[in-house]
Structure formats: structure tokens, C-alpha cells
Amino acid sequence: MPAKVAAPAPPPLGTFIDNGALELVEVLGVGGYGVVYRGVETHACEPKSYAVKCLIQSQSHQSARQRQLHIREITLHRLASAHPGVATLHRVIEECNHTYIIMEYASDGDLFGQILNSCRYLGNDALIKHVFLQMLDAVEYCHNLGIYHRDLKPENVLCFDGGLRIALTDFGLATTDRFSEEFRTGSVYHMSPECQGGVFAPTGSYSPLFNDIWSLAIILLNLATGRNPWKSASASDPTFQAYLQDPVNFLPTVLPISPEANAVLVQMLEVDWRHRMTLAEVRTAIEGIESFYSEGAAFEGSMARCPWEVGVQISSGSESSKEEPRELSQQAEPIAESQSDLKSFWSVQSDSAMDFRRPPDPRHRPLLVDGLLDVRAVLERGRPHQRSLMLAIPAS
16 A cells, blocks of 8 residues: 655745746635635736635645546636636646646635625625626526536635625536536535435436525525525434425524515525526526515624514524524524635636627537547637637546
8 A cells, every 4th residue: 555645735925936927925715625825926017916726736646536626627617717707717837736726816805704794785685686696697607608616605706896796716616517426515504405415316416507506595595694594404404304394484484584585595495406496587586576685674793683583692502582483403594603714715806807708508518528528519619718728627
């Protein structure tokens, strides 16, 4: 059995990359993939910042598989990044066993920070609708390319212009498979029940497309209320169990959402994904919503609360000073409890002025054929700015 070799350490601050064109000056986030830095141009009169995602190349026997996953992430992100709602991927550099993905930098951080720290959207129906429709545009563009994100959550949505504009990022778990057998991909708070496998995936696979739609529903609740409806859409979660018993009426009893918002969410959170709303249907429904909030909704800190919750501490196992219609274990969770302390704040000078054309009918040829990227299929879609990253990548 070969000895395990440790992966190379991430580069220290002050490192110069890209032939000295960029200096790594700040750590923005850390994860299993590596480190995200803010990189600053060294030779420009007005230095510009970029998000630099450093992918650590393992030296173990799994490094070949890891490299293929990195190639898949880069390829799919680049394919999607022509859209203004997807963070622009400028270039990829390989130096000293590290792969650097150079992307646009979002000085306003990510959607999670805007929701929790800035309370940017709380109580603002017009802004919630404006931002969520942008998200639908971006996800629809990806889906029309045959790319399914599988990790949609506030941390993977970058913010610009004070939170008025957003862009999707982190395609590390994205796939081109219309049906997937890779379960438990993404954040458990935003993961559909079928993605978790078991009784909710009786066929042994699930649709990544409809998994994304489920995740978007949870993000919409995050935007409007600053909270998650449950910890996990699984049979072991008591709040989700309560939802399954009465999907049509449950959410308004734990979250201050309007009947019209609830009507959309119930269809986006349909447990049988075959009956879940399509993105086109979601868009039409969202455009018609006048308010996401129920009458009497109260705003405290970063959260929206039902009238009966005012003054009640919302946390698992805490005691209430007021009589409540439900046990605390069945209350919606504060979004802050769903995130780790280490969050990525990737980028911010917007540099996404790349033109794009809406792709043709989604019933197009697949991007992957026998595990290889089908260059002809990509070119037939009229995808501009493809550049040169047409590499063999494994089917997920």
C-alpha cells in the first residue's frame, strides 16, 4: 500500500502568480477544495481586484480523479459564465501544483452576508422579487446549457451594487447528468429530499434540474425571512415530517409568508419532483406576487417572525416565555445556525460585460458523450467566448 503523501500547502499571502501579474493579498474563504483569495493586479495604474480560487492538487492515488473533478468544475463554469448572472471566469493558471481560477471579485460579499449581516432584503418585496428573478434567469441559462448546479445556496450567490445585482458561483458540484446517482451533494439545508436518497429516491436516481428548483425555494425563504424552514428535508427531521403531514398549510404556521407566496413555495417544494414547478412556471408566479409577507409579520434583527413569535427565542431546545402553537423543534430555523463560521466572500468589481445569447431549445444534445466533452454540441449552441478549455472530463 503506497504511503500517503500530504497535499501541498496553500500559498501564503504575498505570493505572486500569473507571471507576477497578481498578488494574493487577502484570504476570503477556506474549504475542502482549497482557499479563495483576493488577488490584486500589480502593474495596473488603478489595480483591480479578482477572486482567486486556489484548487489544491492532492499527491495521493486519488489525485487523478480529483483533477478530473477540477476540470469539470472549470469547464462548466466557463460555459455558463457568459451570462451576467454567473460570476465571470477570466482565466485558469497552473503553477507549482496549484490550479488558480481567476474570477470577478464581489466586494459586497455573498447573499448570506447580505441576508444575515446587512438585512438587505428583509421586508422589501420589490427587492426580493428583483434579486430572485435574476437568480431564476441565471439558473435557467445554466439548465438550457444542460448544466445543473446542485449546490445552490446563499453562500454561492455573489452580490454587487449593494446587493442589487447577483451572480452564481462555485460549480464544484455541478453536473450535466439529467439523472444522477450521486446523492447528498450540496448543503443539507438546501438539498431536496430525493437528493438525500432513501425512500425519497425509490428509483435509485434523481433529477438535478428539479433538485435546483427545490434549492431555489429554500433560498426564496432565506431572502424573505432570514430563516430555513427545516434543518434537513429528510424523514428524520421533525419539522419536515410536520410539513409532509400538511404541505399546503404548514409553512404559514411557522413563517410569516403570504398565501400567494405559500402557494408558489408549496409547488416548488413538492416532494415528488415529477410534479414540482418548472422554472418558467416559477417565474410567472413570482412576477405576480404582490407581497411575500403575511399580515402582522414582525421584523427583528435579520429575521421575519410570525406575530405569535415576537419575543420568543428561536433555537433548538430553548424555552419559550409565551404559549406557542408548535413545539420549538418544529419551528423554522434561523439561517445563521445553518452556516459554518468560515464563509467565502469571493468578489467585487464587476467585470461581466461579456455578451451572451440565450441558448436554443433545452432539448439539445448533451454536453457529455461517453464521458467526453462534445465540442460540436457546444459550438452548435452558439456559445461565445468559449476559449480553449475543451478537455476530456468524466461524466459525474
